[in-house]
Amino acid sequence: MQASVIGYPRIGKYRELKFWTEDYFHGKISEHQLKENAKKLRSEQWEVQSGYGIDLIPSNDFSFYDGMLDTAVLLGAIPRRYRDLHLNELDTYFAMARGYQGGNGDVKALSMRKWFNTNYHYIVPELDDQIEIRLSGNKPFDEFLEAKEQGIQTKPVVIGPFTFLKLAKYKGKKQLHDYVDVTVRAYVQLIRQLGDLGADWLQLDEPILVTDLTHADITLFTQIYTALLEQKGELKILLQTYFGDIRDCYTDVTALALDGIGLDFVEGRESFSLVQRYGFPKDKLLFAGVVNGKNIWRNDYGKTLQTLRDLQKSALQIVISTSCSLLHVPYTVQSEEQLDESIRSAFAFAEEKLEELSELKALVDDNASERSPKIITNAQVQGTARHKSEPSVQQRIDGLTDADFTRSPAFAERAALQKAALQLPLLPTTTIGSFPQTQAVKSNRSKYKKGEITAAQYEENLRSMIKNCISLQEKLGLDVLVHGEFERNDMVEYFGEKLSGFLFTKQAWVQSYGTRCVKPPIIWGDVKRSSPISVEISQYAQSLTDKPVKGMLTGPVTILNWSFPREDISSKEMALQIALAIRDEVLDLEAAGLRIIQVDEAALKEKLPLRKSDWHTEYLDWAIPAFRLVHSGVKASTQIHTHMCYSEFQEILGDIDAMDADVISFEASRSNLSIVDAIIQSGFKTAVGPGVYDIHSPRIPAKEEMAASIQSMLQKISPEKLWLNPDCGLKTRGEAETLASLKHLVEAASQVRGQL
Ligand code: GLN
Numbered sequence: 001m002q003a004s005v006i007g008y009p010r011i012g013k014y015r016e017l018k019f020w021t022e023d024y025f026h027g028k029i030s031e032h033q034l035k036e037n038a039k040k041l042r043s044e045q046w047e048v049q050s051g052y053g054i055d056l057i058p059s060n061d062f063s064f065y066d067g068m069l070d071t072a073v074l075l076g077a078i079p080r081r082y083r084d085l086h087l088n089e090l091d092t093y094f095a096m097a098r099g100y101q102g103g104n105g106d107v108k109a110l111s112m113r114k115w116f117n118t119n120y121h122y123i124v125p126e127l128d129d130q131i132e133i134r135l136s137g138n139k140p141f142d143e144f145l146e147a148k149e150q151g152i153q154t155k156p157v158v159i160g161p162f163t164f165l166k167l168a169k170y171k172g173k174k175q176l177h178d179y180v181d182v183t184v185r186a187y188v189q190l191i192r193q194l195g196d197l198g199a200d201w202l203q204l205d206e207p208i209l210v211t212d213l214t215h216a217d218i219t220l221f222t223q224i225y226t227a228l229l230e231q232k233g234e235l236k237i238l239l240q241t242y243f244g245d246i247r248d249c250y251t252d253v254t255a256l257a258l259d260g261i262g263l264d265f266v267e268g269r270e271s272f273s274l275v276q277r278y279g280f281p282k283d284k285l286l287f288a289g290v291v292n293g294k295n296i297w298r299n300d301y302g303k304t305l306q307t308l309r310d311l312q313k314s315a316l317q318i319v320i321s322t323s324c325s326l327l328h329v330p331y332t333v334q335s336e337e338q339l340d341e342s343i344r345s346a347f348a349f350a351e352e353k354l355e356e357l358s359e360l361k362a363l364v365d366d367n368a369s370e371r372s373p374k375i376i377t378n379a380q381v382q383g384t385a386r387h388k389s390e391p392s393v394q395q396r397i398d399g400l401t402d403a404d405f406t407r408s409p410a411f412a413e414r415a416a417l418q419k420a421a422l423q424l425p426l427l428p429t430t431t432i433g434s435f436p437q438t439q440a441v442k443s444n445r446s447k448y449k450k451g452e453i454t455a456a457q458y459e460e461n462l463r464s465m466i467k468n469c470i471s472l473q474e475k476l477g478l479d480v481l482v483h484g485e486f487e488r489n490d491m492v493e494y495f496g497e498k499l500s501g502f503l504f505t506k507q508a509w510v511q512s513y514g515t516r517c518v519k520p521p522i523i524w525g526d527v528k529r530s531s532p533i534s535v536e537i538s539q540y541a542q543s544l545t546d547k548p549v550k551g552m553l554t555g556p557v558t559i560l561n562w563s564f565p566r567e568d569i570s571s572k573e574m575a576l577q578i579a580l581a582i583r584d585e586v587l588d589l590e591a592a593g594l595r596i597i598q599v600d601e602a603a604l605k606e607k608l609p610l611r612k613s614d615w616h617t618e619y620l621d622w623a624i625p626a627f628r629l630v631h632s633g634v635k636a637s638t639q640i641h642t643h644m645c646y647s648e649f650q651e652i653l654g655d656i657d658a659m660d661a662d663v664i665s666f667e668a669s670r671s672n673l674s675i676v677d678a679i680i681q682s683g684f685k686t687a688v689g690p691g692v693y694d695i696h697s698p699r700i701p702a703k704e705e706m707a708a709s710i711q712s713m714l715q716k717i718s719p720e721k722l723w724l725n726p727d728c729g730l731k732t733r734g735e736a737e738t739l740a741s742l743k744h745l746v747e748a749a750s751q752v753r754g755q756l
Pocket residue numbers: 432433434485491552600602643644645728729730731
């Protein structure tokens with residue numbers, strides 16, 4: 001049996017690529033240096049994979065920013081405005097990725113979207129009528145030859161034509177169908193050239209095949225691949241799918257003249273039964289994705305070997321593979337020497353997954369019995385309690401009744417009571433929570449962490465920052481204030497660190513987009529809050545002003561979605577555990593005198609299943625109640641806010657409303673307020689704060705611009721239901737621009753109020 005890796009992480013064990021790239025952006029290293037460094041990184045990674053005996057090692061999985069962007073450039077899809085900057089190749093590429101502002105012009109970046117159900121984001125290719133798709137780059141060839149020179153035969157990896165065309169944005173008159181023939185031609189040329197260079201395999205990634213497909217989609221897919229495969233020559237083609245199963249097109253895919261088909265047996269709930277039901281063609285290799293590319297726990301060899309043996313009954317030849325690219329897991333457990341060995345042995349990051357592939361491969365080849373030492377050791381790891389359990393948490397969950405998920409009285413009655421209690425003006429102004437994380441804010445935290453200042457000094461600095469922040473907001477004239485979140489480095493990490501059940505790593509970084517990486521905590525045991533977390537700080541902030549200050553918390557679904565989850569209990573159970581912990585915090589905040597509490601669910605949409613039929617049963621049916629559990633215990637007069645980062649929730653508006661918050665704020669400034677129409681049509685009851693301005697840009701919108709935007713919101717939303725706020729937290733912004741923008745916001749609000 002052979003072993004295959006779909007893709008390897010590319011940021012470097014210690015995020016080297018991130019730092020080199022940022023150094024390049026700041027002119028600290030040359031293009032040549034950056035490229036040389038990257039070359040060395042690639043070479044080391046191939047060496048590691050080859051060392052573990054991986055037979056099909058990916059190449060062209062490296063990227064300076066993103067693989068979809070690489071594919072667009074490879075196909076010549078560079079919009080005119082970037083060409084017109086007349087920058088060199090690399091800088092044109094970075095201009096598409098992150099925008100350009102300088103001597104050669106001023107252009108925004110291409111848009112960025114979430115990559116399926118991951119926290120990775122890709123750059124959306126843009127096709128306009130001027131673009132001529134043709135093979136225009138050398139990256140896959142260069143990287144294949146680079147590895148070959150090193151004595152390593154790789155399997156180049158490219159995003160497949162169907163996924164590319166489906167995810168691209170069409171800006172001109174030409175639509176997807178107008179690009180099909182030229183795209184096929186470009187891929188045929190790619191295949192031919194790789195064949196000429198001596199490649200054996202090409203992996204074409206088609207994750208879009210695991211989503212809901214229409215008949216037209218399947219026809220188009222078949223048309224593209226039939227044409228491609230007719231002209232492919234000697235090179236073997238692996239059609240790689242991941243993040244789910246291909247139930248809509250399994251028989252269409254297996255009927256094609258492919259050499260290998262990659263299926264995901266981890267996230268693909270139906271992959272196994274599809275193979276059983278329809279069989280698998282004898283002339284093709286089945287690439288069985290059985291080593292989880294998304295989570296960080298050790299593989300269960302007993303279970304995996306059983307799956308492989310069962311599959312062998314249907315497919316003549318199997319290649320053992322990761323379930324998706326290892327891009328979504330950190331590099332290696334070895335970097336976490338601070339963790340106890342008993343804990344570390346439960347984990348497999350990318351490098352440990354290579355070891356798993358090679359061990360599993362050997363175990364199958366040797367037809368190993370259950371008594372083989374590798375299997376016994378693995379079973380022991382599986383058998384030792386990975387997770388710390390807290391019986392009291394389970395008892396609490398068992399005792400929950402419908403009433404715990406229902407806030408009473410109903411919305412309208414609460415709204416009236418809150419109006420009387422809070423005495424806010426119409427169109428109240430507020431912010432989402434964080435204020436700029438200045439150097440002083442960051443250094444206060446890092447000095448305290450390093451032990452350079454005492455806890456008392458840290459607290460004192462914190463209090464003075466909060467005091468400033470409150471007085472600043474009062475001067476600005478905002479109606480509902482926040483404490484500024486100066487104690488938080490990250491909205492999930494902050495709570496995770498104070499709850500039991502979470503584990504933190506040092507180097508377990510995962511790429512989120514470009515040079516941005518995240519270090520998700522690991523849910524290690526039952527989650528429990530042993531003492532109040534943010535109560536003292538919030539109470540202090542409230543003591544400084546007569547205006548209401550919002551208690552500021554992160555919601556259970558977001559904490560769960562931005563962590564590595566356990567696999568022994570369900571997402572629902574984890575969400576309920578976290579919800580109970582946050583619920584206790586909510587009740588303590590209320591008791592401490594906070595009249596408004598915001599529970600952020602920034603990542604609520606992140607894990608919405610790819611298939612619509614799963615939306616409720618697999619996700620929303622527990623995620624929305626988990627949020628309600630957090631706030632159902634407060635008094636009617638306490639106002640609950642929530643915040644979501646994107647407004648792309650048109651299709652689940654009913655569920656968002658069913659969270660039963662009193663107010664929801666969200667990003668709307670970049671979506672042309674189309675969300676506002678949808679909200680009205682849906683009969684949404686929750687009051688809304690569609691972001692009046694975009695905080696992702698340093699730009700300061702004028703008062704008139706904001707007033708106009710508020711006016712247009714008022715065309716649709718009644719003033720009783722409308723809140724005014726920026727569209728997300730201000731932590732990444734500079735102080736000066738923040739002040740100026742908020743000043744304009746408050747002025748715009750009072751101008752519009754005067755016209756009501
Ligand atoms: N309260 C958080 C903040 O203001 C919300 C951040 C977010 O939605 N990502 O930073």
